[in-house]
Amino acid sequence: MSVLRNNRIRMLLSALLLTLGVAVPVLAYPQDPDNAALLYYQAFLSCPKAEEPLDTQLRDFADGKIALNKEIEGYVESCGSAIKLAIAASELRECDWGLRYSEGFSMILAHLAQIRTLGHILIADARVMASRGEYAEALARCVTVLKITRHVGDKTLISTLVGWAVEGTTYRCIQDLLGQMPGDVKALEQLRADLTLLSKSRASVRNSLEIEREVVLEQMKMEKVPDLLKDLDPNRSPEESMKLIMEYGGEAFLEQCRGHYSKFMTSVMSIIESDASYAEAHRRITEAFEQPGKDQKSKKKEAMFTASITPAIGKVYGLMIKATTHANAVRTAVELYIAKGKTGRLPETLPAGMPKDLFSGEDFEYKKTETGFMLKCRGKDLDKDEIHQYEFKVPK
Amino acid sequence: MNEQKDEKWLDELISRSIDTSEPKFDAEQWKQKHPGEFQALVEGGARRPLAARFGVLSIVMRSRIAQVAAAAVLVIAVGLFIARLDHDGQQQGEPEQWAKSPAEMVTSASLRTAYNRGGMEALEEQCDRAARILGQGLLSMKDVVDESNG
Numbered sequence: 237m238s239v240l241r242n243n244r245i246r247m248l249l250s251a252l253l254l255t256l257g258v259a260v261p262v263l264a265y266p267q268d269p270d271n272a273a274l275l276y277y278q279a280f281l282s283c284p285k286a287e288e289p290l291d292t293q294l295r296d297f298a299d300g301k302i303a304l305n306k307e308i309e310g311y312v313e314s315c316g317s318a319i320k321l322a323i324a325a326s327e328l329r330e331c332d333w334g335l336r337y338s339e340g341f342s343m344i345l346a347h348l349a350q351i352r353t354l355g356h357i358l359i360a361d362a363r364v365m366a367s368r369g370e371y372a373e374a375l376a377r378c379v380t381v382l383k384i385t386r387h388v389g390d391k392t393l394i395s396t397l398v399g400w401a402v403e404g405t406t407y408r409c410i411q412d413l414l415g416q417m418p419g420d421v422k423a424l425e426q427l428r429a430d431l432t433l434l435s436k437s438r439a440s441v442r443n444s445l446e447i448e449r450e451v452v453l454e455q456m457k458m459e460k461v462p463d464l465l466k467d468l469d470p471n472r473s474p475e476e477s478m479k480l481i482m483e484y485g486g487e488a489f490l491e492q493c494r495g496h497y498s499k500f501m502t503s504v505m506s507i508i509e510s511d512a513s514y515a516e517a518h519r520r521i522t523e524a525f526e527q528p529g530k531d532q533k534s535k536k537k538e539a540m541f542t543a544s545i546t547p548a549i550g551k552v553y554g555l556m557i558k559a560t561t562h563a564n565a566v567r568t569a570v571e572l573y574i575a576k577g578k579t580g581r582l583p584e585t586l587p588a589g590m591p592k593d594l595f596s597g598e599d600f601e602y603k604k605t606e607t608g609f610m611l612k613c614r615g616k617d618l619d620k621d622e623i624h625q626y627e628f629k630v631p632k
Numbered sequence: 633m634n635e636q637k638d639e640k641w642l643d644e645l646i647s648r649s650i651d652t653s654e655p656k657f658d659a660e661q662w663k664q665k666h667p668g669e670f671q672a673l674v675e676g677g678a679r680r681p682l683a684a685r686f687g688v689l690s691i692v693m694r695s696r697i698a699q700v701a702a703a704a705v706l707v708i709a710v711g712l713f714i715a716r717l718d719h720d721g722q723q724q725g726e727p728e729q730w731a732k733s734p735a736e737m738v739t740s741a742s743l744r745t746a747y748n749r750g751g752m753e754a755l756e757e758q759c760d761r762a763a764r765i766l767g768q769g770l771l772s773m774k775d776v777v778d779e780s781n782g
Binding site: 291295340341342343344345346348349350352353392393394397398400401467468547551555 | 763
């Protein structure tokens with residue numbers, strides 16, 4: 237026992253016991269997942285199935301098309317566990333859905349269907365809370381959905397599009413909530429902080445196009461091209477397709493196809509990344525998308541894959557501008573609501589330094605209306621041939 | 633492989649992704665508007681004897697008005713044929729026609745086809761339809777007990 241009289245050894249033993257004391261409870265059970273997707277998948281499984289007509293009602297209620305009823309309220313309440321899982325997932329940084337990119341266009345994206353449903357449930361929950369006057373909580377729920385859309389990700393073109401769709405529904409819900417809630421400046425400032433943070437992590441079209449390019453280039457190889465052709469033309473057998481590819485020149489032909497496709501995608505990505513105005517970028521992208529069709533008409537066989545695969549991405553640039561502009565309009569509106577909450581009335585003009593209307597690159601046109609105010613784009617959406625405007629109501 | 637076959641294959645492949653169709657003659661509308669003429673067109677040839685048909689042909693060759701009318705009938709007949717082909721083609725293009733399982737509704741290819749066909753609205757609709765089929769929902773304790781009891 238004389239050993240224990242030694243101060244150094246006593247300190248060492250104390251540190252060892254302390255470490256064990258702290259560490260043992262942590263090691264008693266495995267840690268919660270740090271991959272948000274695992275929690276989302278659990279949330280999907282935890283959602284009770286909504287039969288018709290409840291399923292449609294839920295979606296319509298989330299979209300603000302119908303009023304709340306007892307069935308919807310009861311269903312949203314029964315989704316409590318799924319909502320809790322979704323909130324926990326939305327707070328995590330990492331989200332790996334475990335997609336099999338090697339499958340190319342046959343890759344299953346079932347989570348995209350489910351994430352839309354989960355989004356509708358969360359937005360419905362926000363509207364239910366708003367109906368009880370819990371506006372700060374309702375806005376927080378909307379922010380959760382926006383965080384989830386960041387997790388939906390930009391790893392595939394389709395997931396980027398689905399993310400924008402869910403985001404659009406969420407911003408429309410926020411618009412409705414802002415139009416109902418009394419001037420709660422604290423809640424509005426929290427919303428402003430959340431939206432500013434989220435604006436820095438928007439889905440990158442460049443990223444989804446880059447991954448799309450890599451996936452497609454991999455599919456345009458001899459061993460995988462039958463699968464790609466089957467996806468593009470399900471009525472043709474892989475053997476038949478292979479025979480045709482061989483007649484065109486086999487691998488040498490596919491190499492030409494890869495070159496054509498890669499060049500096309502690089503040019504589109506460089507336009508999207510450039511500092512060009514929306515109108516200029518739209519013009520250049522339209523020209524770029526006409527090229528594969530022209531090449532095909534002038535008997536350039538190597539254009540065949542480019543011409544058949546790329547139409548899906550033709551409108552993506554416009555959709556990106558539309559989604560970001562909608563987000564910017566809501567952020568601008570939040571500033572106006574905060575100003576009203578502080579001063580009791582809406583400002584006469586837009587404050588300086590507001591997020592822009594990306595169709596024109598300028599501030600939104602701000603106009604007070606009888607029921608609130610309107611933020612109108614100054615540039616036209618050239619794909620839709622219309623000028624978007626966003627209406628905001630102000631509670632009396 | 634001849635040039636014509638090459639082009640046909642490329643056209644088929646591309647037309648699945650892009651709507652390259654020309655404005656088509658609306659045969660159904662024409663049929664409803666002109667039931668008498670349609671009936672005559674369908675049945676006319678079959679009812680007449682061979683000799684009578686040769687008689688008509690000789691009249692057509694002689695009369696300018698009859699030539700124009702005959703050309704119009706020919707255009708309509710071709711229109712009917714193309715409309716029929718187009719209808720078949722559209723049915724094949726529907727994703728639900730070739731999606732053999734619910735999971736196939738949510739492949740990258742299937743979702744892209746929906747987007748190509750009808751933009752964001754069609755993509756969202758396809759996701760929602762898939763979610764209705766794929767969503768299993770929670771088993772209640774009662775379900776578990778019922779299943780255990782057979």
